[in-house]
Amino acid sequence: MAKTKVDFNSDIGESFGQYKLGLDEEIIGNVSSANIACGFHAGDPMWMHKTVQLAEKHGVGIGAHPSYPDLRGFGRRNMSIDPQEIKNDVIYQIGALTAFTADKKLQHVKPHGAMYNNAVNDENIAKAICDAIIEVDSDLILLALTGSRWVSIAKDMGLKVAQEVFADRAINADGSLVSRAIEGAVIHDPDVIAERTLKMVTEGYITSISGEYVPVDADSVCMHGDNPVAVGIAKQVKSALESAGVEITPLSELI
Numbered sequence: 238m239a240k241t242k243v244d245f246n247s248d249i250g251e252s253f254g255q256y257k258l259g260l261d262e263e264i265i266g267n268v269s270s271a272n273i274a275c276g277f278h279a280g281d282p283m284w285m286h287k288t289v290q291l292a293e294k295h296g297v298g299i300g301a302h303p304s305y306p307d308l309r310g311f312g313r314r315n316m317s318i319d320p321q322e323i324k325n326d327v328i329y330q331i332g333a334l335t336a337f338t339a340d341k342k343l344q345h346v347k348p349h350g351a352m353y354n355n356a357v358n359d360e361n362i363a364k365a366i367c368d369a370i371i372e373v374d375s376d377l378i379l380l381a382l383t384g385s386r387w388v389s390i391a392k393d394m395g396l397k398v399a400q401e402v403f404a405d406r407a408i409n410a411d412g413s414l415v416s417r418a419i420e421g422a423v424i425h426d427p428d429v430i431a432e433r434t435l436k437m438v439t440e441g442y443i444t445s446i447s448g449e450y451v452p453v454d455a456d457s458v459c460m461h462g463d464n465p466v467a468v469g470i471a472k473q474v475k476s477a478l479e480s481a482g483v484e485i486t487p488l489s490e491l492i
Contacts (some may be wrong), residue, residue, distance in 0.1 A: 238440050242484045244457035246270040251279035251286030260468050262292045265291055267471035269487045270298040275330035278304035278312025290382045299488035300345035303330035305352050311476040312350035320365035325368035344489050346370050347380035356387050367394045378492050384412045388444040397492050399456040402437045404430050406444040415446050427470045431477040
């Protein structure tokens with residue numbers, strides 16, 4: 238579905254202790270929403286506080302970026318966790334980040350890494366995440382993979398849902414993200430990323446890694462903040478969208 242308005246989000250706040258990861262200060266001026274790590278895969282109270290203040294200073298919509306408890310694996314490893322535990326972990330992380338905001342209110346929730354990918358294919362995990370959001374604040378927007386069963390589950394449960402596409406990630410023919418273990422899963426060329434993003438937003442489709450056309454509904458475009466050329470990508474994507482007449486706006490003004 239072609240769009241004239243879209244959210245542009247990035248995963249930020251993924252530093253920990255003395256270790257600095259990502260280019261948050263440079264990226265924040267180019268996005269409209271920020272997914273902030275909540276301490277389980279990255280981030281800690283000091284970085285959460287600092288990143289929330291950075292987002293608020295730039296008028297960027299703030300979202301929790303909860304994860305499996307996997308600091309060593311950066312939340313990208315599959316873990317066998319009971320759905321009730323997943324629900325409580327997500328509640329905990331949403332609550333922690335909310336406490337750092339000036340108005341004690343978040344815009345959205347976007348799970349990270351393996352939790353996000355598992356929710357796309359596992360109904361129990363998808364429901365556990367949705368239950369957590371509803372229990373904390375039913376006005377929060379869930380940011381989930383476009384076209385996935387997770388989106389319909391969340392809508393059936395009464396949640397506000399924004400469908401997400403990825404500027405710098407290759408996708409499979411079924412619309413799922415290509416595993417990072419496969420060469421070509423993460424795209425680094427700003428020109429290619431800008432072209433892909435325009436197709437997804439203005440034409441409603443993208444070409445899979447195996448060559449098939451895949452329809453997408455892009456409410457929000459994600460660009461990873463830990464990409465080595467993230468700042469250049471963010472600027473080029475933003476410029477390409479605006480030049481095509483697409484307005485970049487936070488999720489709260491779209492959903």
